[in-house]
Amino acid sequence: MSNEDVPKELEELIKEKVLFCYQCGACVGSCPTSRVISEYNPRKIMEKLILGHWEEVLSGKLIWLCTLCHTCYEVCPQGVGISHIIVVLRNLAAQRRSAPAEFLLSAKQLASTGWTSPITSAVQRYRKELGLPEVKNPETGELIRILESTKLKQLLEG
Amino acid sequence: MSYAFFPGCMIQLRLPYMEVAARKALDLLGIELIEMPQASCCGDPISFQSLNKESWLAMATRNLCLAEEMRKDVLTLCSGCYETLKTANVMLKQDKQLKEKVNGVLSNVGREFKGTVEVRNFFEVLQRIGPEKIGLHVTRPLKELRVAVHYGCHLTRPGDVLAFDDPMRPVIFDDFVELIGAESVPYLRKMLCCGAGLRLVEPDEALKLVEMKLKYVEDSKADCMAVLCPYCMIQYDLGQKMIKRQKEGAFQIPVFYYPELLCFAMGVKPEALGLRFHRTSVEPLLKKMI
Numbered sequence: 001m002s003n004e005d006v007p008k009e010l011e012e013l014i015k016e017k018v019l020f021c022y023q024c025g026a027c028v029g030s031c032p033t034s035r036v037i038s039e040y041n042p043r044k045i046m047e048k049l050i051l052g053h054w055e056e057v058l059s060g061k062l063i064w065l066c067t068l069c070h071t072c073y074e075v076c077p078q079g080v081g082i083s084h085i086i087v088v089l090r091n092l093a094a095q096r097r098s099a100p101a102e103f104l105l106s107a108k109q110l111a112s113t114g115w116t117s118p119i120t121s122a123v124q125r126y127r128k129e130l131g132l133p134e135v136k137n138p139e140t141g142e143l144i145r146i147l148e149s150t151k152l153k154q155l156l157e158g
Numbered sequence: 159m160s161y162a163f164f165p166g167c168m169i170q171l172r173l174p175y176m177e178v179a180a181r182k183a184l185d186l187l188g189i190e191l192i193e194m195p196q197a198s199c200c201g202d203p204i205s206f207q208s209l210n211k212e213s214w215l216a217m218a219t220r221n222l223c224l225a226e227e228m229r230k231d232v233l234t235l236c237s238g239c240y241e242t243l244k245t246a247n248v249m250l251k252q253d254k255q256l257k258e259k260v261n262g263v264l265s266n267v268g269r270e271f272k273g274t275v276e277v278r279n280f281f282e283v284l285q286r287i288g289p290e291k292i293g294l295h296v297t298r299p300l301k302e303l304r305v306a307v308h309y310g311c312h313l314t315r316p317g318d319v320l321a322f323d324d325p326m327r328p329v330i331f332d333d334f335v336e337l338i339g340a341e342s343v344p345y346l347r348k349m350l351c352c353g354a355g356l357r358l359v360e361p362d363e364a365l366k367l368v369e370m371k372l373k374y375v376e377d378s379k380a381d382c383m384a385v386l387c388p389y390c391m392i393q394y395d396l397g398q399k400m401i402k403r404q405k406e407g408a409f410q411i412p413v414f415y416y417p418e419l420l421c422f423a424m425g426v427k428p429e430a431l432g433l434r435f436h437r438t439s440v441e442p443l444l445k446k447m448i
Contacts, residue, residue, distance in 0.1 A: 146264070
């Protein structure tokens with residue numbers, strides 16, 4: 001768990017943002033997930049990052065429980081930007097292939113049809129009944145090229 | 159006024175009745191909606207952003223490029239799309255380096271972000287029409303209707319990027335509920351998240367967040383809830399059917415998409431909307447309202 005291995009993006013975030021956290025707990029007090037899952041505690045996640053235990057944070061399942069409601073982002077008196085840090089942590093964890101399968105589903109669907117929900121004949125009928133135009137797929141070639149050039153395609157196929 | 163119309167995946171493909179209400183309301187108010195045949199999913203602020211932020215921004219920006227070609231501002235119906243598209247638009251306009259990076263990705267598909275359009279949510283479009291003008295269309299004010307407004311997270315947060323209303327103490331939704339003659343009732347934990355972002359991995363715990371809020375809404379004696387986001391709609395409308403309460407009995411709180419309420423107030427016949435597709439019946443309340 002040596003500090004030399006800290007991904008650069010995370011190292012900078014810790015230095016510029018996380019180290020300013022003084023552990024007041026405004027984040028956990030306003031966090032929806034913490035209300036229903038007591039193990040989820042954004043203050044403790046920040047504490048672990050400050051103490052250098054970033055490996056444990058990245059490989060654990062807790063970071064995937066944030067709803068990204070950005071309440072902690074708003075209430076933090078130190079401007080730590082916790083929900084944004086959660087996104088960075090998730091991106092790094094995803095690169096190491098530890099994103100939960102549920103998070104990969106909608107991106108896979110997007111790659112195949114352009115939408116995150118499937119276009120079923122039932123929904124087209126439902127739309128017709130309501131007088132709405134038919135939904136069409138965009139040409140997915142462009143979308144797939146974007147996924148490839150941002151290296152997400154490879155992750156989805158993994 | 160006309161907009162590049164961006165209903166998003168959830169509304170188009172899961173909850174088209176929300177699209178019907180938004181289209182009808184805006185049509186009555188003289189707004190023209192222009193289809194975007196090559197649009198894709200906005201980029202999804204929860205699952206997609208969590209996997210790869212660069213990919214998420216590029217996907218969002220590609221959609222913005224389509225609107226730029228049309229020379230039209232974008233109207234989003236879903237707060238998730240609003241957060242995603244507006245974040246991409248604001249960040250790329252502010253940060254030259256980021257713009258170059260995303261344009262580098264988009265050059266592979268022959269597109270370039272220029273920064274020539276804006277992203278608007280439903281309320282912003284109503285604001286631009288003007289409350290006075292909308293007031294003239296309200297022929298059937300929803301008097302005595304007590305509404306528990308649920309803002310949802312991605313309409314106002316992150317506040318520094320969306321810069322739409324106060325991120326923690328917003329007023330705009332309440333104002334538009336009162337504009338159509340209804341009462342916006344105070345209730346506890348009004349800004350509590352619907353939990354949709356948690357449903358992906360912990361559906362049972364996410365449902366507890368739904369139950370928590372519905373209990374406070376029930377305590378407030380509101381007649382119904384109003385939402386502006388399809389994720390919040392699914393959580394409260396379908397979610398309350400999934401909650402099995404032992405002592406108190408099942409919840410029976412109709413949940414409306416704000417444009418549906420606006421349609422009622424402007425005299426649209428309930429049959430013209432897809433009300434039967436609500437999972438929690440709105441029928442008993444409809445009799446009281448109209």
